[in-house]
Amino acid sequence: MKILGISGSPRKDDTSGVSKLVKTVLENTGGDWELISLRGKQISGCIACLGCVKDNVCKVKDDLAPLRDKIVEADAFVIGSPNYYSTVNALTHAFMERWFQFRHQTGRTLWGKLAVSVGVGGTDGAAPAEQLEKFFMYNFIENVATVKGQGAASCFTCGFGETCQVGIPNMLHGPGVKITDNIIPDVEKQADVMAAAADAGKLLGKRLSQGHDRTAVAQAVQEKMMAMFGQTV
């Protein structure tokens, strides 16, 4: 079983809360996994050219193209995004949009696969995690677990964090905040979050090792999606 991990953070792996959590999930699956960071990659959003409708292959030539085979070959995905303005960041969204190439005719390339969603924010990671849950649903992929953590907003290290009136340190700790290592959020300091990431990996590994009927999984996801749309009509 192959599991593809994606970190949508532009930060280096050792400073990114998203990368740390995605890696922790992957390490706990017991499976064959690969973690790819989107950092530095040039990935355009979908340009709606419809060049993919006949063969499910995107015709835009950029850094997403070499990832296509890895997406197709994976049995499961662990995708993480930072919280930028209460949603996924642009890099992750561009990556997500390009999965439109798989969503034509049979859709069998992706449907019935399994996934874990990961979100990290300076206050919390719920918003991007929920976006990713929906993204998986729209691709008929079952989200088996979601992990949300608090990372370090850039304001803790920008150099102005103690005096900036609109910075996150001021908002979280009040005026006159002194920035010390122990107040800088890091997912590795959050035992409950790290445990949730480990549990998510174990659950994903268990589901994959049990084998799953991809058609049945896709049908169940579709029913959930239709129920959700039904509520909004």
Ligand SMILES: Cc1cc2nc3c(=O)[nH]c(=O)nc-3n(C[C@H](O)[C@H](O)[C@H](O)COP(=O)(O)O)c2cc1C
């Ligand atoms: C442009 C930008 C917008 C952000 N907006 C939010 C936000 O709306 N809510 C939030 O909780 N954190 C926000 N953050 C903080 C990041 O989510 C936080 O730094 C997080 O740790 C990023 O994850 P990473 O360490 O994996 O890159 C923002 C950061 C940037 C750079």
